[in-house]
Amino acid sequence: MFTKTSWIKLPRNVVVGHDVLGDVRDVVADTHLRGRPLVVTSPTPKEVAAADIVAQYEAAGTDPGLVEVDTASFDAVERVIDAAEAAEVAYLIGVGGGKAIDIAKMASDRCDLGFVSVPTAASHDGIVSGRGSVPEGDTRHSVAADPPVAVVADTGVLADAPWELTTAGCADIISNYTAVKDWRLANRLKNVEYSEYAAALAEMTAELLVESADSVRPGLEEAAWMVVKALVSSGVAMSIAGSSRPASGAEHLVSHQLDRIAPGKALHGHQVGVAAIVTEYLHSGERGDWRAVRDALDAIDAPTTAAALGIDDDELLEALTTAHEIRDRYTILGNGLSEAAAREAVAKTGVV
Ligand SMILES: NC(=O)C1=CN([C@@H]2O[C@H](COP(=O)(O)OP(=O)(O)OC[C@H]3O[C@@H](n4cnc5c(N)ncnc54)[C@H](O)[C@@H]3O)[C@@H](O)[C@H]2O)C=CC1
Ligand SMILES: O=C(CO)COP(=O)(O)O
Ligand SMILES: [Zn+2]
Secondary structure, eight states: OOOOOOOOOOOSSEETTTTTTGGGGHHHSSSSOOSSSEEOOOOHHIIIIHHHHHHHHHHOOOOOOEEEOSSOOOHHHHHHHHHHHHHHHHEEEESSSSHHHOOOHHHHHTOEEEEEEESSSSSSSSSSSSEEEHHHHHHHHEEEEOOOSEEEEEEEHHHHHHHHHHHHHHHHHHHHHHHHHHHHHHHHHOOOOOOHHHHHHOOOOOOOHHHHHOOOOOOOHHHHHHHHHHHHHHHHHHHTTTTTTTGGGGHHHHHHHHHHHHHTTSOHHHHHHHHHHHHHHHHHHSSHHHHHHHHHHTTTTTTOHHHHHTOOOHHHHHHHHHGGGGGSSSOOOTTOOOOOHHHHHHTTTOOO
16 A cells, blocks of 8 residues: 655745845745744844845834844754744744754744745755754754745845855755765665655756856856755755755764864865765775765865864864764764774875
């Protein structure tokens, strides 16, 4: 008897382009969302975009709430929920990098309110995904949350953001190669549910970005366009899968460990990129595709070594040998990488 069910949640309006920041109210008006919003942001994105959005609503006679967050934590989610309830808002607008967007996404899901995603950096593929990523103690949660009802990505804002944020977004996409390899491995060895459509979309997204690497250059709106389209596509792959598997494998586990061992030293996308060189080596060996991963990162100016991340060799080795403990997600790390194997992998790939 056939018993499978799949429920794919996707955004209704995804608006990407030049000067679209000024259209946030119009884009929202095209959805079912009505009333006062709560704008969830962090200090720099507030100046770059959130203040403009607040001004749009004020000019139209609506007084939006505003709350600032600075970390991806469950405490921050609770603070936003309290602010949303106190201000009796009708929906939330997340404005910023991955952390502000994740917090707004999870808070709106918990309050059963709509969510609008306004990225100010092309730095991560959580812009449209139906997931939130939050550390807690020794673990890292990938929380299911309704994806945004609408996304407004202004290519001018994204192109003006610091270049390293864009290269981090590219590296987050390049890591799809190893994430999908880990997913297939987990499917074969542990019967983990797998979607060929989601995997193919995640891989194709990485492929298209790598092929366009020459055009991804600082300050160009065309480059921001290409990268944000890839980030949207990767987020859609996660929504089709109903998990972050198409975009998060062992390289993400290593990055999540680095967030605990060496907090604040490097961007999420850069960490997963460097870790992907090593996990690709583990998948396919010395003659495998790890050079292609490294060269793809290099072509878009993303770091390819621990030193370029600002992370000590020992910190990376600790992350590599303990990453399997962080979450119940089977990957090429299996039940743990030995220190000797980790040393060999980082030496062979030139990551250390
Ligand atoms: N939910 C999901 O599916 C996914 C979630 N993530 C999560 O996203 C986070 C990483 O996102 P990031 O954006 O790298 O980190 P982030 O949100 O900490 O942003 C990095 C920095 O960039 C600044 N920034 C943002 N826009 C700026 C602009 N226009 N000009 C100047 N500075 C600007 C932010 O204020 C922050 O200081 C991690 O917590 C990661 O786990 C990443 C991928 C997928
Ligand atoms: O960062 C992600 C995809 O790029 C998703 O992160 P998780 O590993 O927390 O699911
Ligand atoms: Zn990621």
